[in-house]
Amino acid sequence: MEKMAFLFPGQGAQYIGMGKEISEKYSVANRIFETSSEALKLDMKKLCFEGPDSELMKTEFTQPAILTTSIAILRVIEDYGLSAEVCAGLSLGEYSALVYGGALDFEDAVVLVRKRGKYMQEAVPLGKGTMAAILGLDNIKVAEIIKKASEKGIVEGANYNCPGQVVISGEIDAVNEACSIAKDMGAKRAAVLSVSAPFHCSMLKGAGHKIKEELNKVEINKLDKKVISNVTGNYISNENEIKDLLVKQVSMPVLWEQSIERMVHDGVDTFVEIGPGKTLVGFAKKIGKKNKKELNLYNIENLENLENLINILRN
Numbered sequence: 467m468e469k470m471a472f473l474f475p476g477q478g479a480q481y482i483g484m485g486k487e488i489s490e491k492y493s494v495a496n497r498i499f500e501t502s503s504e505a506l507k508l509d510m511k512k513l514c515f516e517g518p519d520s521e522l523m524k525t526e527f528t529q530p531a532i533l534t535t536s537i538a539i540l541r542v543i544e545d546y547g548l549s550a551e552v553c554a555g556l557s558l559g560e561y562s563a564l565v566y567g568g569a570l571d572f573e574d575a576v577v578l579v580r581k582r583g584k585y586m587q588e589a590v591p592l593g594k595g596t597m598a599a600i601l602g603l604d605n606i607k608v609a610e611i612i613k614k615a616s617e618k619g620i621v622e623g624a625n626y627n628c629p630g631q632v633v634i635s636g637e638i639d640a641v642n643e644a645c646s647i648a649k650d651m652g653a654k655r656a657a658v659l660s661v662s663a664p665f666h667c668s669m670l671k672g673a674g675h676k677i678k679e680e681l682n683k684v685e686i687n688k689l690d691k692k693v694i695s696n697v698t699g700n701y702i703s704n705e706n707e708i709k710d711l712l713v714k715q716v717s718m719p720v721l722w723e724q725s726i727e728r729m730v731h732d733g734v735d736t737f738v739e740i741g742p743g744k745t746l747v748g749f750a751k752k753i754g755k756k757n758k759k760e761l762n763l764y765n766i767e768n769l770e771n772l773e774n775l776i777n778i779l780r781n
Contacts (some may be wrong), residue, residue: 470548470736471729473750474536474555474562476720477583477665479743480528482517485535487769489515494545495538498572502534505573506580510534525662529558529583530576536562536741537572539766543740546776552701552734554694554725556746557625557666558582560715568690569708581680582673586716587663589673595664597624597635598645602654608632611651615644624666625720628749629756633659635667670717677716681709699724726753730761738775739765 489495489511502510513522514531521527536559555563561579564570570578600608605626612634615621621636621644634644641658648656664670686705693702695711699721702708726737726749739746744765754761764775 468736469552469732469734470550470738471734472540472550472553472563472566473737473739473746474553474559474566475532475739475741475743475746476556476558477525477528477532479741479745480522480532481742482515482519482522484514484531484742484767485538486515488539488542488772491769492542492545494541498538498541499534501573502530502576505576506530524583525587526580526583529579532558532741533562533565533576533579535767537565537575539772540566540740542772543738543766543775546779548738548775548779550691550738552692552694552729552732554696554722554729556722557696557715557720559741559746560693560696560712562741563693564708566691567693568688569686569693569705570684571687574684578677578680578684582677582716585673585676586665586670589670590663592662594638595620595636595667595669596638596641596658597633597661597664598641598656598658600632600634600645600648600653600656602630603632603648603651604630605632607651608634608648611644611647614647615640618643620664620667620669622667623719624664626723627720628723628726628752630654630752631749633666635664636669637664666715666717666719668717674713674716678709678713681712694725694728696720696722696725700728722749723753726750727757730754730757730759735759736762737764739763742767 553563619637619640621640624635625633645656737750747763
């Protein structure tokens with residue numbers, strides 16, 4: 467293996483039982499769940515391992531739950547001596563990346579993302595905004611669709627995930643109009659997502675202002691790993707940028723495809739997704755294919771994944 471990157475998942479990856487096996491076997495993972503519970507004054511193990519789903523799905527709980535699970539698993543693989551010189555996280559996952567990169571202390575991050583979730587949820591009244599996934603069209607066509615649909619209201623690109631997959635965000639009428647235009651233009655699929663708010667669009671600027679106030683209470687440490695920002699799709703050049711980027715990130719599109727391309731271009735050939743789900747390695751596979759690069763892709767969310775990867779690295 468030549469050059470490795472760690473990837474950290476965002477909201478939507480959560481499920482009941484995440485992190486349970488690893489936490490029960492490894493005390494270093496268990497400690498992260500306990501630290502999270504103390505910092506947030508809630509039983510994080512019960513939330514992640516038992517649910518109920520109705521609680522785990524609430525944005526203000528989902529975000530710290532995914533962050534906690536990701537960092538718990540990260541601490542185990544670090545104990546095995548596994549490290550990456552570069553990392554990135556999708557939306558919420560950027561906080562996990564910044565914890566790995568040394569810029570944020572875990573306790574600060576978990577408190578921040580709970581508030582982030584709450585502010586994002588509250589930013590737009592229910593029934594006013596939504597998001598939709600457009601599959602099978604390139605970014606140029608999606609830009610045309612957004613332009614046309616904007617006559618009906620706010621609609622913007624929210625997540626540029628991988629070739630042929632863009633998520634849009636905005637006011638319900640405008641998003642529905644964009645889906646209709648996308649289907650006319652030959653999209654494989656254009657479907658409204660079951661989300662509680664129009665994330666990563668200008669309608670969430672108010673949430674960004676509130677997050678800024680919370681970030682001002684937190685100390686940012688020196689980065690000791692390279693972290694790629696969602697907002698720029700490029701490396702964070704110094705610690706002074708981090709707070710501003712995290713504020714912007716809430717209301718600006720996630721440039722995920724560009725982030726992975728940046729790493730591939732710089733010689734990363736091995737990607738390890740750490741935390742619930744395996745969506746990000748799926749995106750990386752498509753991005754690698756587009757760039758004619760054969761990538762080594764792994765995800766670690768349970769004991770079986772963990773043991774497989776450790777065995778591969780030892781051989």
